Amino acid sequence: MNFHDTLANFGNSEFVPDGWYWLADSRELKKKTAKAAEIAGKKLVIYRSESGAVYGLDAHCPHMGAHLCDGKVEGEAIRCPFHFWKFDNNGACTDIPVGADHTAIERLNSYKIREHLGLIWVWTGDPTEEVPLPLPEELEDGLVSTRLGTPFEKACHPNVVMVNAIDAHHFTSVHQLVVELNMKPEERDAYSITFDNTTPCPPDHWLFSPLRRFYKKALTYNLKYWWGHTGAVTLGPDFLHFHIIFALRPGMNGSTQGQTILLTKNRKGMLGKAINACLLEITRWVGNYFAKGDTVIFQNIDFAFKNPIKADKPIVHFVRHYEKMRSSFFKQKSMPSEEIKWSRQPEIQA
Ligand code: FES
Ligand SMILES: [Fe+2]
Numbered sequence: 001m002n003f004h005d006t007l008a009n010f011g012n013s014e015f016v017p018d019g020w021y022w023l024a025d026s027r028e029l030k031k032k033t034a035k036a037a038e039i040a041g042k043k044l045v046i047y048r049s050e051s052g053a054v055y056g057l058d059a060h061c062p063h064m065g066a067h068l069c070d071g072k073v074e075g076e077a078i079r080c081p082f083h084f085w086k087f088d089n090n091g092a093c094t095d096i097p098v099g100a101d102h103t104a105i106e107r108l109n110s111y112k113i114r115e116h117l118g119l120i121w122v123w124t125g126d127p128t129e130e131v132p133l134p135l136p137e138e139l140e141d142g143l144v145s146t147r148l149g150t151p152f153e154k155a156c157h158p159n160v161v162m163v164n165a166i167d168a169h170h171f172t173s174v175h176q177l178v179v180e181l182n183m184k185p186e187e188r189d190a191y192s193i194t195f196d197n198t199t200p201c202p203p204d205h206w207l208f209s210p211l212r213r214f215y216k217k218a219l220t221y222n223l224k225y226w227w228g229h230t231g232a233v234t235l236g237p238d239f240l241h242f243h244i245i246f247a248l249r250p251g252m253n254g255s256t257q258g259q260t261i262l263l264t265k266n267r268k269g270m271l272g273k274a275i276n277a278c279l280l281e282i283t284r285w286v287g288n289y290f291a292k293g294d295t296v297i298f299q300n301i302d303f304a305f306k307n308p309i310k311a312d313k314p315i316v317h318f319v320r321h322y323e324k325m326r327s328s329f330f331k332q333k334s335m336p337s338e339e340i341k342w343s344r345q346p347e348i349q350a
Contacts, residue, residue, distance in 0.1 A: 002306040003316075009327075010228075010319045011157045011303050013254045016040050017325035018125025019191060019227025020133050022247040022259050025148060026115050029054060034078060036069040039124070040250040042330065045069045046113065046120060049076040055089040056111035056122050062093070063105075117146045117261045119247065124329040131191070136232040136243045137224060139263060145276040149244075149260030149287050154298040158229040158248035158256045159322065164294055165223055165233060165246075166195050166314040174294055181221060185317035188224075193321045195314050197221040228322040235286070242279070244287045260287045 009015040016039060023037040023046060034047035036059060043059035045068040053076065059067050066082035073079075077094065079086045086095035091108035112123040116133040123131070135142065154161050164170070168181035183195040198218050220241060225231045229248045236242045245261040262283040267275050308316050 003308050004304045004306045007305075007319060007323060009325065010305075010322050011159050011254075013040055013157060013250055014330070015327050016042075016124060016250060016329040017191070017227045017229075017322070017327050018123075018129075018329070019229065020114070020116075020121045020123055020131065021227075021229070021249045022119045023056070023113075023122050023249075024120045025151075025259075026054075026118050026120055029120060032073040034069045034071055034073060036067060037120075037122070038251075039122070039329070041252055043067070044111065044122065045071075045078070046122075047071075047073050047078050049073060049089070051076060053089075054113050054115060054120055056113040057087060057089075057091050058108040061085060061087075062108060117144070117245070117263070118148050119259060119261065125326070126328065134224075134226050134230050134232060134245055134247070136234050136245070136263065137194070137222075138234060138241060139243060139265060143266045144263050145266040145273075145280065146264075147262045147280045147284070149262055149284055149291075152258045152260075152291060153251065154256040154258065154295075155254075156256060156298045156301050156303060157254050158250055158258075160301065160303045161246070161248055161256050161258065161298065162225060162228060162231055163315050163318065165231060165290070166318060167312075168314070169309075169311040170294075174297065175290075179219060179221075181219075183221075183223075183314040185314050185321075187317075187321055191325065192224060192226045193318060195223045195225075195318075225318065228318070228325065233290075240279075242283045242286055244283055244290075246291075258291075260284075260291065262287060 021039055024035060029035055029048045031048050031052055032050055034045055037044045037046050044056050045059045046054055046056045048054050061068060061080040063083060063085055066080050068078055068080055070081040071078045077086050077088045084097045085093055087108060088094050091110040093102040093105035096102045112127045114121050114133060166183050168183055171177045180199050181197045182199045184198050186194050188194055200218055220235055222234045223231055232245045234241050234243050243263040246258060248256050248258045251257045262280045264276055264279045
């Protein structure tokens with residue numbers, strides 16, 4: 001049995017770990033509008049109510065299955081576009097215009113939704129759990145200036161995309177970088193893990209000699225991963241760190257839908273704003289450089305991590321961390337009560 005055969009969850013599209021997943025750019029969802037959203041084939045509707053709050057429900061109406069994204073937002077509720085049944089933000093049916101008993105209708109699943117760093121996120125685990133949304137550790141005070149990068153798609157599982165940033169081995173082969181990285185993994189809790197580079201900077205190469213005075217300790221290339229699909233990269237000289245979050249979610253057929261978020265510490269005043277804007281532009285360039293480098297590989301890879309070598313140690317740590325995660329996302333739907341009644345009908349005796 002090779003290493004890959006021992007894995008149950010890693011790279012498996014049917015396993016969606018409990019976590020926060022990005023769904024859409026906040027600016028795309030205006031007041032009183034609804035939008036379709038999807039994670040690993042599970043369809044949701046998100047809508048912004050009259051008060052400006054964003055809610056998320058199962059996409060399809062329990063009457064005949066119309067998609068609620070074509071419906072009408074009324075106050076904090078949404079009305080189905082087909083026969084106008086109305087659902088509140090908890091998924092309960094509150095009105096059937098022709099006068100049938102709406103209290104007998106099965107409630108739609110409702111999801112915990114938050115807006116964070118310009119995106120709309122959904123929590124897929126136990127809604128009573130309070131888990132913070134992703135932020136690079138250096139910016140945990142929340143005083144950040146952000147900008148969204150370009151959304152992207154990759155033809156492989158989000159786990160495979162995440163692996164790329166800790167795959168020190170491929171930095172020389174694919175990206176032709178002469179730096180040597182040694183990523184030290186540290187599990188923070190059940191859903192997050194960090195990898196900090198420990199190699200001293202700058203590397204012994206003439207290219208880096210002008211940079212020598214800007215790095216006191218290790219070359220800063222630090223990562224934090226949450227739920228195996230969203231990661232923050234922090235890099236740059238000691239006096240100026242750049243931060244990029246790669247927010248990923250599983251798409252259909254094992255694909256990845258991603259969105260980069262560029263972040264910098266928020267500087268105040270006119271000059272501060274100009275510096276923020278300038279730094280975010282540089283960060284965008286850095287993000288694009290990393291995102292583009294591996295496109296060809298991701299297009300055709302059939303991921304199977306069969307033979308790890310010593311250089312793959314951080315990846316093995318990540319895989320083991322991921323294997324321990326929980327998933328409740330696809331277990332939330334209960335059987336419709338009518339269907340159970342039909343199956344329990346007594347057989348007719350001849
Ligand atoms: S399908 Fe939604 S009300 Fe009929
Ligand atoms: Fe890469």
